[in-house]
Structure formats: C-alpha cells, structure tokens
Amino acid sequence: xxxxxxxxxxxxxxxxxxxxxxxxxxxxxxxxxxxxxxxxxxxxxxxxxxxxxxxxxxxxxxxxxxxxxxxxxxxxxxxxxxxxxxxxxxxxxxxxxxxxxxxxxxxxxxxxxxxxxxxxxxxxxxxxxxxxxxxxxxxxxxxxxxxxxxxxxxxxxxxxxxxxxxxxxxxxxxxxxxxxxxxxxxxxxxxxxxxxxxxxxxxxxxxxxxxxxxxxxxxxxxxxxxxxxxxxxxxxxxxxxxxxxxxxxxxxxxxxxxxxxxxxxxxxxxxxxxxxxxxxxxxxxxxxxxxxxxxxxxxxxxxxxxxxxxxxxxxxxxxxxxxxxxxxxxxxxxxxxxxxxxxxxxxxxxxxxxxxxxxxxxxxxxxxxxxxxxxxxxxxxxxxxxxxxxxxxxxxxxxxxxxxxxxxxxxxxxxxxxxxxxxxxxxxxxxxxxxxxxxxxxxxxxxxx
Ligand code: GLU
Numbered sequence: 001x002x003x004x005x006x007x008x009x010x011x012x013x014x015x016x017x018x019x020x021x022x023x024x025x026x027x028x029x030x031x032x033x034x035x036x037x038x039x040x041x042x043x044x045x046x047x048x049x050x051x052x053x054x055x056x057x058x059x060x061x062x063x064x065x066x067x068x069x070x071x072x073x074x075x076x077x078x079x080x081x082x083x084x085x086x087x088x089x090x091x092x093x094x095x096x097x098x099x100x101x102x103x104x105x106x107x108x109x110x111x112x113x114x115x116x117x118x119x120x121x122x123x124x125x126x127x128x129x130x131x132x133x134x135x136x137x138x139x140x141x142x143x144x145x146x147x148x149x150x151x152x153x154x155x156x157x158x159x160x161x162x163x164x165x166x167x168x169x170x171x172x173x174x175x176x177x178x179x180x181x182x183x184x185x186x187x188x189x190x191x192x193x194x195x196x197x198x199x200x201x202x203x204x205x206x207x208x209x210x211x212x213x214x215x216x217x218x219x220x221x222x223x224x225x226x227x228x229x230x231x232x233x234x235x236x237x238x239x240x241x242x243x244x245x246x247x248x249x250x251x252x253x254x255x256x257x258x259x260x261x262x263x264x265x266x267x268x269x270x271x272x273x274x275x276x277x278x279x280x281x282x283x284x285x286x287x288x289x290x291x292x293x294x295x296x297x298x299x300x301x302x303x304x305x306x307x308x309x310x311x312x313x314x315x316x317x318x319x320x321x322x323x324x325x326x327x328x329x330x331x332x333x334x335x336x337x338x339x340x341x342x343x344x345x346x347x348x349x350x351x352x353x354x355x356x357x358x359x360x361x362x363x364x365x366x367x368x369x370x371x372x373x374x375x376x377x378x379x380x381x382x383x384x385x386x387x388x389x390x391x392x393x394x395x396x397x398x399x400x401x402x403x404x405x406x407x408x409x410x411x412x413x414x415x416x417x418x419x420x421x422x423x424x425x426x427x428x429x430x431x432x433x434x435x436x437x438x439x440x441x442x443x444x445x446x447x448x449x
Pocket of ligand 1: 092162167348377379381
C-alpha cells in the first residue's frame with residue numbers, strides 16, 4: 001500500500017471512529033487508489049486525498065412536524081455537500097430511523113465517484129433525516145417534507161445542490177418537497193430536485209433508471225463473459241424502487257428475479273417476480289408503508305422465510321439491492337459455496353469489506369461494485385436536470401437509449417482503468433480508479449481550497 005494512502009486511511013479511522021460506515025467506504029475506495037497515487041506524486045504534494053475525504057460542507061437542521069393526533073415531533077435533518085469539483089452537489093435524501101452522520105457521509109462519499117462515472121457534470125452530496133416513514137399517514141409525510149424543506153431550501157438550487165430520493169423518499173415525497181420549495185422561493189426552479197412527477201418536470205424512465213441501469217450493466221458483464229441473460233435466475237434483496245426496476249427489466253430480457261426481502265425476512269418465488277401483476281404489486285407494497293415482504297408471499301402463495309436473508313438460495317446471479325451491509329461474511333460464504341459466478345452489487349455498499357475481499361478472491365467469480373452498477377439512477381437524474389434547463393421533455397426512447405449507453409460506458413471505462421494499472425478485469429478497483437481520476441484532475445486543476 002502507498003504510504004500516503006495508508007496515512008490518510010489511518011487518520012480517517014482515528015477521526016471518525018464513531019462512524020463505522022464512513023470508515024468502511026474510505027478504506028474500500030482508497031485502498032484501490034494506491035497505484036494511482038504512486039503514479040501521481042503531485043497529488044500527495046497538495047494533500048489531495050486528505051481533502052477528498054473531508055466534506056466541503058455538512059450541516060444538520062431541526063425538523064419539527066405534527067402528527068395526525070396533533071402531537072409534535074422533532075427530528076434531525078442532514079445535508080452533506082461533499083464534493084463540488086465537477087458539478088453542483090447531487091445525491092439523494094434518505095428518510096430512515098437509523099440515519100446519522102456516518103450514514104450520510106458514507107453515502108455522500110460513494111456519490112462523488114458514482115456521479116463522476118456517469119460522465120455527466122454532477123458533484124457528490126447526500127442528505128436525509130432520522131425520520132421513520134413506517135406507518136405514517138400521507139398527511140404526516142406531507143407535513144414532515146414541508147418542514148424539512150423549510151429548513152433546507154436556502155442551501156440548495158439548480159446550480160448549487162440538487163437533492164433527489166433515496167430510501168424512504170420517492171415520487172410522493174419529492175412532490176411535497178418541491179411544492180414547499182416553490183412556495184417559499186416563489187420561483188419556478190424545477191431543476192432543484194430530481195425524481196419529480198411527470199407533470200412538473202420529471203423525466204420519463206427516472207423511476208426505472210436505477211434498476212434498468214443495473215440490468216444493462218449486468219448485461220455488459222455477461223457479454224464480456226460470452227454469456228446470455230436469457231433464462232438466468234437472480235436473487236435480489238429489498239422490494240423497493242430499485243428492486244422493482246430490476247424485476248421489470250429482467251422480465252423483459254427473459255431472466256427472472258426469484259427472491260425479494262424486507263426487514264421481516266425473504267420470499268422465494270421459483271416462477272419469478274416476472275408477471276406484470278407481480279411487478280406492479282411491489283409498488284403497492286411500498287405505497288402501503290407497511291415495510292413487509294411477507295405480503296408478497298401471502299398474495300402469490302410462495303415461500304416466506306421469516307428473519308432470514310436470501311443469500312443461501314442457489315441462483316445464477318446475486319444482486320443485493322436493499323441497503324448497506326446486507327451481505328456479511330456468513331452470507332458471502334454461502335454465495336461462494338453455491339458456486340455463484342456473478343455477484344453484482346446494487347444497493348450502496350451492500351457488502352462488508354471483509355465479505356467483499358473474500359468474494360473478490362473467489363476463483364471464477366465476477367464482482368461488480370454498486371457505485372458503477374447503480375449509477376444509472378443518478379445518471380438519469382442528471383438527464384432530468386438537462387431537460388429542466390432546456391425546458392423540454394425527452395421521449396422515453398431517448399432517455400432509455402442514453403441510460404443504456406451510459407451503463408455500457410461505465411462498464412467499459414471501469415474495465416479499461418483496471419487494465420491500465422495491470423489489474424485485469426477488476427471492476428471494483430476499475431470503478432474507484434476511473435471515478436477518482438476525473439474528480440482528482442478537476443480538484444487539482446482548480447487549485448487548493
Ligand atoms: N439516491 C440515489 C443514489 O444513491 C439517486 C440520487 C440522485 O438521483 O440524485 O444514487
């Protein structure tokens with residue numbers, strides 16, 4: 001390991017000991033960058049790594065809201081404007097009860113490299129709140145979103161910082177957030193948020209983009225291996241927006257997703273989540289705010305395994321698409337024992353570092369990293385921003401074509417970056433290196449600040 005890289009990792013470990021997710025992503029990303037830093041001693045001279053691990057700005061704010069019984073609640077809101085070297089800060093908002101600075105920072109750091117990989121001009125940011133949407137009424141969600149935006153609106157803008165959705169924040173929440181932004185600012189600036197509804201500047205294909213993009217990326221990996229997606233079985237986790245998009249695109253291409261999961265366990269549907277009715281039911285499950293995957297098994301009569309993860313199921317492809325640290329060592333061992341060839345991360349940082357190292361060492365297994373695989377979501381967000389600034393709406397075909405092209409390019413530049421450093425077909429290191437090179441060059445050329 002390059003000594004400077006090691007020093008930066010050590011200092012982050014010490015300084016952020018109480019934020020394990022942030023330390024985890026720093027170790028994962030920086031350890032890929034050793035050969036790049038060896039080649040670019042000028043980066044050490046300006047302490048570029050010491051700078052890149054420090055958010056440009058991060059703030060918290062108070063969010064007070066009233067429930068349907070008239071009682072008041074206070075939550076903490078966050079926005080981390082991590083790196084603006086290549087464009088306005090861009091990244092989602094996560095509403096989940098476990099949100100704290102360590103989660104926001106890990107997501108923000110991943111976002112810098114992911115956004116760079118899209119090839120579009122967007123910097124890295126992330127935000128959210130420790131608000132639990134489970135069981136909340138529509139009116140409660142609206143009041144929470146309004147209060148959240150009342151605190152945030154003065155710090156964002158179409159050329160400043162452009163939030164979007166993440167876990168707990170979908171089209172409905174973005175609508176309430178945008179309505180409040182417009183009310184407060186008195187301007188029509190729909191480029192301030194992405195993931196909007198189609199009647200006020202949303203982009204076609206944005207809801208599908210993360211899942212579709214993941215399957216397009218998977219297809220590139222399969223092509224590289226001279227393999228075919230037709231007939232393949234896929235294990236997914238989660239049942240939200242991302243997993244929904246994977247199920248839909250996999251079905252169109254003749255593959256099938258056979259597992260879904262939730263906080264209550266996982267379902268196994270050997271016929272696949274592969275009919276229009278089943279795929280649409282995932283949307284109902286999310287809208288119900290019940291956060292239970294058992295509902296799927298009850299409706300379609302398939303196996304439900306309470307309090308278990310789907311990683312012991314024998315499939316062709318594993319795509320963890322729920323949340324961070326979903327695959328730990330014990331699950332990774334099961335995946336390896338099942339001889340699975342394709343491990344395609346989708347959710348942000350779904351694998352612990354020890355499990356990821358273990359999987360990357362498995363002979364014949366191909367591991368693809370989430371920051372490349374899920375970049376189609378934020379990539380189409382950038383296309384939404386482009387449409388908003390042009391005051392135009394692109395066709396579904398146009399957006400889908402651009403998404404497809406973007407995913408092909410991300411796969412290719414990642415493979416090329418790994419190749420350039422003599423690492424072979426290492427998509428994990430390649431994505432880190434390709435993303436870093438763009439951001440580092442921009443930071444370097446803009447001088448120290
Ligand atoms: N939350 C998504 C992500 O992790 C989307 C962000 C966006 O569209 O800005 O990339």
